[in-house]
Amino acid sequence: MSKAPDVLVDEAVAAKDAVPRSRIVVASMIGTSIEFYDFYIYATAAVSVFPHLFFPKGNGTTALLASLATFGLAFVARPLGSIVFGHYGDRIGRKATLVGSLLTMGIATFVIGLLPTYHSVGLIAPALLALMRFCQGLGLGGEWSGAALLATETAKSGKRAWAAMWPQLGAPIGFFLANGLFLIITLFMGHDNANPDLDSAFLTWGWRIPFLLSAIMVIIGLYVRLKLEETPVFARAVERGEKVKTPLATVFKTSWRQLIIGTFVMLATYTLFYIMTTWVLSYGTGKTVAAGGTGLGFKYSDFLVLQLIAVLFFAAGVPVTGWLADRYGRRITLLVTTAAIMVFGLTFAVTLDPEKMTDARMLVFLIIGMVLMGFTFGPMSAVLPELFPTNVRYTGSGIAYNTASILGAAVAPFIATWLATSYGVGWVGIYLLAASALTFIALLVMRETKDASLDAPELDPRGVEL
Template identity: 55%
Template sequence: MSSQSLPQADGSAAAHKPLNSPAEVIGASLVGTTVEFYDFYVYATAAVLVFPKLFFPSVNHTAALLASFGVFGAAMVARPVGAIFYGHMGDKSGRKATLVACLLTMGVATFCVGILPTYGQVGILAPALLLILRLTQGFALGGEWSGAALVATENAPENKRALYGTFPQLGAPIGFIIANGLFLIINYSLPHPDGSAMQSDAFLSWGWRIPFLFSAVMVAIGLWVRSKLAESETFKQAEKQGVIVKVPLFDTLRHHFKAVVLGTFAMLATYVLFYLMTTFSLTYGTASSSASPAGLGIEYTDFVLMQIIGVVFFGLFTLLSGPLADVVGRRKLLIWVTVIIIVFALMFPIFLDDKSGTSFSGALVEAFLILGFTLMGFTFGPMGALLPEMFPTNVRYTGSAIAYNVSSIIGAALAPIIATALWSAAGGSTWMVGVYLAAASVLTLVALLLTHETKDMDYNGDLGVSD
C-alpha cells in the first residue's frame, strides 16, 4: 500500500460535504475526551488519597503509594494495545461504531471502579480487580482520542480542520475542571474534623466513589450523541474505492513508519508539559516546605483552585490555537510554541523555588500555572489536526492512535517518575525538572523540523491505494 490522492465519486477531491452538523461533530468529538481526562484526574486523586489506604494496606505508606501509582501507570501500557485494536476496527469498520465501542468500554470500567469492594472486604481480590479495570480503561482510551480527532477533522468545513481538531482537545481542560471541582465540592460537603482534607471517615467510606459513579452520566450523554452520527464521507469514499486494507497495522508500519516516529516525538513535549503542569505541580505545590525534598507547602484545596484558574487559560488558548494553525500552518505554529516552551522550562526556578510562602511567591506560582497552561493550549490544540493529517484515510485511525499512545508512554508515564527523581536529586529545587522538559522539547522540535506542513493537504481525497 502507498498513500496517494484519489478523486471523490463526483470527480473532485475537494467536493467534500460533511454529513454531520457542527453541533453533532462538536458533541461527539468532545464528550469522549472529556470523559477520558475526567477519568485520569479522578483516578490520579484517588491514587493518592484513597487507594493506598483501601486497596493497598501496608505498614509502609510509601510502598502502598507506589503500588497505587503502579496500577495507575498500568493504563499507559494498555493504551498502545487499545490503539492497535481500535485502530484496526476504525480503519476497517468505520469511525462511528469504533467510537461507541471505546466510550462504552471506558464507561463500564470507570463505573465499576466506583462499586469495587475494598481490601478489607475481599482481601487481595480488591487490588486485582482494580488492576483489571484500570487496564480496561487504558485499553479503551487507546482508541478514544484518535477516533474523536477523526470525527472532528473528517467532518470539518474547508480551511477549518485545525479549528475542528481542537474540539476533542478541549476535553482535557473541561475534564480537569469537572473532576477537581467535584472533588472540592465533596471535600467541602463532608465533615473532616481531623483537619486532613478529603480524608474523613465519610470520604474514605463512600465519598470517593461519587466521582467514579458520576462518569456514567457523561458516558450516557456521549453514547446518545455518538449514536446520532453519520459515518464520515471520507471513510465511505475509501470503502467505495476499495482501498480498505486487511490489516491496517501492517500497512502503517510498512509504509508510514517514519510518520509514526515523527508523530510520536512531535507529541512528546506536549505530554511532558501536561503531566508536569498537573501531576507534578500538584505534588510539588502541596508538599511541605520542611519535607525532603521540599515543596511549597500550599494547602491542597488552595492549590487545586490555583490550577483551575490556569486550566481556564488552557481551554481558551486550545480553542484559539485552531484558527491560528489554520492560517499560519500547524508546523510553523508548533515550532515557535516549542521554542517558547524550552525558554519557559529553563525559567522553572524563577517561578517555583521561592518557598517563603509570601504573597509574592504565591503570585509567581500562579503566573507559572497560567503561562504553562497557556503554552499547553497552544501546543495541544493543533495536535488534533496534525497527527491525523500525517496518515491517509485507510490507516489514519491506526497511525494517529499509535503515535499518540506510544508518546503517552515515553512522555506521560515516565514524566512524574523522572520529575520526582530530579526534584529530589536537586535538593528540592526545580531546575533539573525544567531541564528535563527542555530536553523533551528539543526532541519535539527536531521532529517538527523533519515533518512537512500538512495544512493544505488533500485530507478527504488522500484515501490510500494499493500498489
C-alpha cells in the first residue's frame, strides 16, 4: 500500500541528517529577525529622526506625515518583491532565493546609515532615502514567504503550525533588538524626541549606528542559510516535473481565490501591528494639547521602555497559537482572535483618553494589543503557504502576505494619525475594528488547512513545464 504524502515528508525530513531541525529553525528565525530588525529601525527612525533630518520644511505634523509616507513606500515594493523573489523561489528553489532577499534588504539598510541629510544635499537626501526604503520593501517581500516555506515544507505531519511559528518569532525579536538599541543610544546621548536638538550627537551621527550594525547580523544570517539544503517538498516537485514557467501567471490563473482570501486573512494582523508600534509611538510621544499638539507627551525613551515590555508578550503569544492551531485548527483559532481584536478596537476612546493617561494605563493597552498580535500572527506562516500548491506556493503566499501589507500596514500609521488629529483617538480603534471585520469574513470563507497535504497539490496541467 502506498504511503501518504505527509508520511513521505516525515521520512524525507528524517533522512536529511545533513540538515538537522535545529539548523532549519535557526535559519528561518534568524533571517526574519534580521529582516524585521532592518524594517523596524526604519519605522522608529521615521518617527524620531527622519522628520528632522530629511523632511525639515513645514510644521511638525507635515514633516511626520511625509516621513510616514516613505515608511509606507516599502509596503508598495513588497508585493513586487514577492513577485520577483517568488518567481525564482518557485523556479530555482527556496534556499538561493532566501539568500538573495536577505542581501537586498541588508545592503539597503546599511546604505541608509550612510546617507547625507537634507541640510547637506537638499532634495537628493529624501529621494535616496525613499529609494533605499523601496529596496528594503523588495527584500522583505521575498523574505517572509521563503522563511515560512522553509519551516512548513520541512515540518512533521500535524506539527506545521508549531514549526512555522519559529520564523514568526523573528518579528518580536527584530522589534526588540531595533527598539532596544535605539533606547540605549537615545539614553546614552540624551536625546529628547519632544524637544530635539539638531546639533546633538544623536541626530548628528548616533541614529546611524543601528543601520550600520545590521551588516553584522546579515553576515551571520548568510552564514547560516548557505549551509541549508533545498526543502524536500520542493525537491520532489522538481523531480515530478511540476515546476511552472511563469509562477505569477499560474497563481493568478489557478489560485486567484486563495490570493484574495489570504490577503484579507492577513489584513487585521498588519493593521493591528502598525497601529500598536509606529502610530502609537508617534501619538504617545507627540506634544500634548496644552503644548500645541495632539499627542500624549510621553518622553521618547520612557515610551520605548513600555513598548519593549509589551513586545515580550507578543513573543509569548506566538508559540501559544502555534500550538492551538495544530490542536484545534487554523480557522477557529484565528476567528476567536480576530473577534477579540474587534472588541479591543472599541476600547481606544476610553483607554487612550489624554485626560486619564498614566504609564500603567498605557502599558496595559500596549500589552493587550501585543498579546493579540502574537495570537493572530503566530499561525500565519502555516496558513498562507497551506493555501497554495507547491509549484506556486512561494509566489502565492508572498503576494497574499505583502498585498495585505499595503492594505493594512502601509496606510495604517498615516490613516491613524489623520483620524486621531481630525476626529479623535477613538476613531483609530474604529478603523482597526473595520479592518478586523474584513478579516473575520475572509476566515469564514477560508477552508480549514490543518490537515492539507503540502506534497500533493492540485496542478493545472497547462501550467506544468514539460
